[in-house]
Amino acid sequence: MYALISIASGVASGLIGFYVGVGLTALVRVAFGHSPWDAQISITVGYIFGLVGWLMGIGMWGAWGREWFGLPTYARKAPGWQRYFVFNSDHKVIGIQYLVTFVVVFLLAGLLAMVMRAELAQAGNQFLSNDQYNAVMGLHGILMIAVAVAAVIGGIGNYAVPLMIGAQDMAFPRLNALTYWLNPPVALLLLLTPALGGLETGWTAYPPLSVLTENAQLLFNLAIITFGLTSILGGLNFIATIIFLRAPGMTWGRLPIFVWSMFVASWLALLFTQGFAAALLMVLLDRAFGMSFFNAEAGGDPLLYQHVFWFYSHPAVYIMVVPGFGLALELITHFSRKPLFAYKYAVGGLLGILGLSGLVWAHHMFTSGMPNYLHGPFLALTEAISIPTGLIFLSALGTLFMGRLWLKTPMLFAMAVIFNFALGGVTGIFLADVPTDIHLHDTYFVVAHFHYTIVGGEIFALFGAIYYYFPKMTGRMYNETLGKLHFWWMFLGFNVTFFLMHWPGILGMNRRIADYPSSLEGVNLIISIAAFALGASFLVFVYNMVVSWVRGPVAEANPWRARTLEWQTSSPPPIENFPAPPVVRGHPYEYGVPGAVHAIVPTPMPGGAPAGGAK
Amino acid sequence: MAATATSLPIAEHAHPDPVHLKRVGLWLFFFSESILFGLFLSARFFLEGIEAEHLDQALGLGITIVLLLSSVTAYTAETAIEHDRRGIAIWGLIGTILLGLVFAAGVGVEWSTAEFSRHEAFGTVFFSMTGLHASHVVSGIVLLVLALIQLLRGRFNSKDHWPISGVVMYWHFVDVVWVFYYPALYLVQGV
Numbered sequence: 001m002y003a004l005i006s007i008a009s010g011v012a013s014g015l016i017g018f019y020v021g022v023g024l025t026a027l028v029r030v031a032f033g034h035s036p037w038d039a040q041i042s043i044t045v046g047y048i049f050g051l052v053g054w055l056m057g058i059g060m061w062g063a064w065g066r067e068w069f070g071l072p073t074y075a076r077k078a079p080g081w082q083r084y085f086v087f088n089s090d091h092k093v094i095g096i097q098y099l100v101t102f103v104v105v106f107l108l109a110g111l112l113a114m115v116m117r118a119e120l121a122q123a124g125n126q127f128l129s130n131d132q133y134n135a136v137m138g139l140h141g142i143l144m145i146a147v148a149v150a151a152v153i154g155g156i157g158n159y160a161v162p163l164m165i166g167a168q169d170m171a172f173p174r175l176n177a178l179t180y181w182l183n184p185p186v187a188l189l190l191l192l193t194p195a196l197g198g199l200e201t202g203w204t205a206y207p208p209l210s211v212l213t214e215n216a217q218l219l220f221n222l223a224i225i226t227f228g229l230t231s232i233l234g235g236l237n238f239i240a241t242i243i244f245l246r247a248p249g250m251t252w253g254r255l256p257i258f259v260w261s262m263f264v265a266s267w268l269a270l271l272f273t274q275g276f277a278a279a280l281l282m283v284l285l286d287r288a289f290g291m292s293f294f295n296a297e298a299g300g301d302p303l304l305y306q307h308v309f310w311f312y313s314h315p316a317v318y319i320m321v322v323p324g325f326g327l328a329l330e331l332i333t334h335f336s337r338k339p340l341f342a343y344k345y346a347v348g349g350l351l352g353i354l355g356l357s358g359l360v361w362a363h364h365m366f367t368s369g370m371p372n373y374l375h376g377p378f379l380a381l382t383e384a385i386s387i388p389t390g391l392i393f394l395s396a397l398g399t400l401f402m403g404r405l406w407l408k409t410p411m412l413f414a415m416a417v418i419f420n421f422a423l424g425g426v427t428g429i430f431l432a433d434v435p436t437d438i439h440l441h442d443t444y445f446v447v448a449h450f451h452y453t454i455v456g457g458e459i460f461a462l463f464g465a466i467y468y469y470f471p472k473m474t475g476r477m478y479n480e481t482l483g484k485l486h487f488w489w490m491f492l493g494f495n496v497t498f499f500l501m502h503w504p505g506i507l508g509m510n511r512r513i514a515d516y517p518s519s520l521e522g523v524n525l526i527i528s529i530a531a532f533a534l535g536a537s538f539l540v541f542v543y544n545m546v547v548s549w550v551r552g553p554v555a556e557a558n559p560w561r562a563r564t565l566e567w568q569t570s571s572p573p574p575i576e577n578f579p580a581p582p583v584v585r586g587h588p589y590e591y592g593v594p595g596a597v598h599a600i601v602p603t604p605m606p607g608g609a610p611a612g613g614a615k
Numbered sequence: 616m617a618a619t620a621t622s623l624p625i626a627e628h629a630h631p632d633p634v635h636l637k638r639v640g641l642w643l644f645f646f647s648e649s650i651l652f653g654l655f656l657s658a659r660f661f662l663e664g665i666e667a668e669h670l671d672q673a674l675g676l677g678i679t680i681v682l683l684l685s686s687v688t689a690y691t692a693e694t695a696i697e698h699d700r701r702g703i704a705i706w707g708l709i710g711t712i713l714l715g716l717v718f719a720a721g722v723g724v725e726w727s728t729a730e731f732s733r734h735e736a737f738g739t740v741f742f743s744m745t746g747l748h749a750s751h752v753v754s755g756i757v758l759l760v761l762a763l764i765q766l767l768r769g770r771f772n773s774k775d776h777w778p779i780s781g782v783v784m785y786w787h788f789v790d791v792v793w794v795f796y797y798p799a800l801y802l803v804q805g806v
Binding site: 068069070171172175232236237239240243244245270271272273274275277278282285289290291292293298299300301304307308311 | 631636637639640643644646647648650651654655657658661662663733734735736737738739742743761764765768770778
């Protein structure tokens with residue numbers, strides 16, 4: 001009932017806002033002697049009003065908006081599962097909201113990939129027209145980008161970071177709730193794009209096509225500018241939280257490595273996301289007002305878009321993969337039962353990526369016609385980024401070396417991250433080098449490369465983290481056998497699919513195109529079959545998660561005997577996280593070091609683990 | 616290793632000053648916004664180099680002086696409320712709002728008398744940069760009005776005045792952006 005009221009009032013005031021916005025636009029336009037409706041301007045203004053209406057209706061008005069007018073605030077109370085459907089500022093609720101939302105989006109976007117592979121199983125057009133293929137491909141791309149940006153940072157980050165640093169909540173809890181509730185309109189707009197002509201430009205939205213194409217592009221621009229706002233506000237919140245809310249004694253040198261990776265990714269999101277917003281805003285201005293940012297005839301330049309867009313979208317891959325690295329290192333050290341090898345160098349590696357990531361964007365543009373003198377510097381800077389990445393790899397390998405590996409499902413996923421990203425990193429060298437890139441640009445080699453880095457590097461870490469934190473989030477244990485089955489099924493399906501994809505890429509098979517030469521049929525059929533197997537592996541995951549959440553065995557507070565702070569409280573944690581504030585005394589990862597203590601939590605919960613964790 | 620509760624120091628959660636925290640949050644937001652403004656500024660030079668069309672220099676200088684003066688009145692309002700001088704704070708906010716409106720009106724005059732169209736490259740960068748900036752000025756005016764209403768209704772004193780400090784910080788930020796945009800649009804001239 002509470003959930004229904006909350007969602008219904010959000011939708012209702014969102015709709016009212018939309019029509020108010022459209023009406024106001026019509027009034028102003030008529031007053032200036034134009035026709036009352038202009039698709040670009042009316043939809044944009046209506047969307048802005050509707051977005052504000054939706055936020056206020058979902059509960060932001062009561063929890064926050066009233067304060068701006070000097071009125072007392074109140075929060076909607078909702079018991080049990082219904083707390084996930086109201087404007088709830090508890091970081092643990094928001095983390096689970098993000099995680100469930102984006103796992104669902106991941107599965108939807110995965111289905112779209114299945115459609116693409118079915119079409120590509122044979123040469124020629126099977127059951128999709130070229131336009132339909134473009135729409136499916138564009139939607140798959142942008143939904144997966146959203147998953148990669150938000151699932152780990154919004155889901156795992158929101159849930160784990162305040163617990164890991166011993167805080168009660170994020171620095172700005174209401175801003176955190178606002179950040180989550182901006183996401184449903186984004187999903188709605190993106191899912192509406194096929195009704196307005198489909199995304200013809202793919203997720204990169206290059207002009208001039210994005211200026212000239214159907215109005216689906218308009219919805220895309222509005223959705224992604226909103227999504228960028230969630231990314232920026234989320235990053236801002238994490239930075240303030242990590243700087244100011246660490247428990248007493250939690251110095252920068254004792255910060256868990258995942259928190260460090262979140263700190264780096266948050267700075268990247270805060271600073272660079274504006275590039276995507278600016279690029280799409282320019283497209284919007286060209287579309288709505290006939291401006292000439294990208295119209296070469298009137299003095300504009302389409303290359304401007306590529307510079308501004310990649311200024312965000314290359315750092316974006318580090319927003320995606322850096323928290324994945326953090327999770328992989330975190331899991332590897334817990335499940336190797338050894339201190340994290342070269343902690344300081346791993347942190348240095350993360351900071352090195354932060355420093356270099358803004359200086360490499362034009363390696364996406366070697367074939368775009370930008371001035372030749374830019375090729376050398378961007379080649380060298382791009383290759384330089386393998387040095388900090390290498391530090392992170394060495395830290396992972398050094399931790400595994402001579403460790404007492406405990407091969408639970410989360411550990412298998414973390415080790416797969418190292419394996420997959422090694423392949424993704426090596427193929428990256430060929431794409432950073434100008435001579436090889438000119439041949440490989442825009443082929444399936446690129447597709448294979450970025451799936452190896454983002455899916456192999458981040459999505460595997462995400463699933464490892466979901467299994468790792470499942471007992472913490474739900475208080476129940478997942479089925480280990482099914483977890484391992486999911487891992488091996490997904491790992492093999494993923495590697496067969498994307499390893500084979502390098503081959504048609506080297507032979508010149510273009511990405512983003514529904515058809516290919518019939519000589520490439522054999523390998524594409526095998527890729528499609530492997531991709532279907534990869535897709536089917538998630539059925540095991542969904543079954544395991546749903547059944548275990550409902551009636552899995554009750555988990556201990558600390559089933560992994562981990563030493564970091566999030567495991568020193570009950571599972572699931574109480575609303576204030578810790579019964580009393582923890583005091584940090586030493587490093588988080590001193591497994592097997594006699595007498596080492598990470599933190600003291602004054603009054604352990606009944607059934608909780610001893611403070612500092614068992615060895 | 617398992618220490619008992621009695622032997623422990625009394626610990627407290629980290630409780631930073633909430634106003635300090637909000638101030639830092641706003642600064643982080645400014646960092647992010649600077650990139651957005653910076654990218655439009657870069658687009659101006661990327662597309663047009665240092666070429667410029669004819670603009671009304673007197674009007675440009677005038678609205679720049681008005682906007683800089685409005686930062687002075689905003690600062691006056693903030694300092695006044697810190698010392699519980701409500702009357703000066705109210706007039707400071709009113710002055711800031713009026714100067715802000717004059718600035719926005721000046722941009723409107725510039726837009727309606729411009730000798731170039733938004734369809735050409737210089738028009739594109741001029742209208743988008745001034746429009747982006749003016750939208751921030753207008754949102755700042757809305758926030759100033761909200762703060763003024765609460766001030767007139769008796770809220771805020773030297774202990775509790777974060778909304779005024781916050782909106783004044785935002786106003787200074789919007790002002791600083793214009794300090795970069797004004798020369799890039801008005802003073803740069805191709806030879």
